[in-house]
Amino acid sequence: MANGLRFRTARDLFSACPAVVSDMKAAPTDQPSIEFCRALLAGRVPEEAITFCAYLLPERAAIWWAHECLGNLAELLGDRDLELLALVGDWVGEPGNPDHRAAVAQAVEVPPPTPAAWIALAAGWRDSDQAIDRAATEFPAAHAVGAGILAGLARVSLADRFAVLSAFVEMGIQMAEIEAQQLSADAY
Numbered sequence: 001m002a003n004g005l006r007f008r009t010a011r012d013l014f015s016a017c018p019a020v021v022s023d024m025k026a027a028p029t030d031q032p033s034i035e036f037c038r039a040l041l042a043g044r045v046p047e048e049a050i051t052f053c054a055y056l057l058p059e060r061a062a063i064w065w066a067h068e069c070l071g072n073l074a075e076l077l078g079d080r081d082l083e084l085l086a087l088v089g090d091w092v093g094e095p096g097n098p099d100h101r102a103a104v105a106q107a108v109e110v111p112p113p114t115p116a117a118w119i120a121l122a123a124g125w126r127d128s129d130q131a132i133d134r135a136a137t138e139f140p141a142a143h144a145v146g147a148g149i150l151a152g153l154a155r156v157s158l159a160d161r162f163a164v165l166s167a168f169v170e171m172g173i174q175m176a177e178i179e180a181q182q183l184s185a186d187a188y
Contacts, residue, residue, distance in 0.1 A: 005180045006058065010036035013055055019140055020055045024048050034173055041169050046162065047150055053172030054146040058179055059122070064092045065175050066119045066145045069152065069168045076155040077115060084116035091123045115155070118148030 007013035014020055014028035026040055026048050033056055040049040054062050067088050074082060090097075091104050104123045113121070122144035149168060156164045 005033050005056070005176055006183075007033050007056060009033060010052070013052070017055045017140065017142065019143060020051070023051045023055075023143055023146060026052075034176070037169065037173060041166060046165055046169075047153070049169040050149050050153070050165065050172070051142075051146040053169060053176070054142040054149070055140075056176050057142075057172065059141045060092060060095065061175055061179050062142055062145045063088065063119060063122050065172050066122065066148050067092060068171065069149045070115055070119065072164075072167075073115075073152045073155065076152070081114050081116035084114075084120045088116065088119050088123050095123075113147070113151075115148045115152035118144045118151060122148065 007016060009028075009030050010033055011028040011030055013033060025045065026043070029036060031039065033052075037049050037052050037056065040046065040052055053065070057065055067085060070077065070081070070085055074085075077085070087104055091101065095101070104120050122141040153161060153165055153168070
């Protein structure tokens with residue numbers, strides 16, 4: 001299934017998304033993207049697999065993935081994060097709905113950045129006509145997606161962190177494969 005991915009190799013992703021260089025220390029290789037991601041997970045800094053997945057997925061899918069990851073950590077999140085997750089869930093379901101778009105834009109204006117606030121920020125960045133000036137930022141939505149998931153992951157106990165991290169990465173890989181299948185089906 002790797003052939004249908006947006007980026008066939010890690011090098012393809014790094015070439016297409018130069019901002020990933022500032023988010024990761026790992027150097028790109030010619031490995032297929034999924035294989036590279038799993039190698040990151042097994043490497044010295046497994047958190048980079050989260051970052052790689054955030055860039056590997058199309059933006060809307062990445063935001064949904066982050067929503068699902070943080071949803072699995074709901075007991076570790078505060079009320080404001082849970083409210084933001086609900087807003088993001090609504091936005092993903094109907095990104096063109098002006099009510100959802102306005103709610104996301106308003107939500108991201110509230111500091112400080114929390115795990116779900118990062119995800120809401122990613123949704124706001126994705127909408128080019130939002131009040132959030134994406135051109136003024138140096139990072140794509142994938143940066144905020146990765147930051148949100150990693151901020152949520154930091155709340156997980158050390159004993160459980162790698163298992164949760166692995167589950168999140170596998171979920172991201174699975175979503176990338178589903179997206180690839182949909183792209184292939186749409187091509188026919």
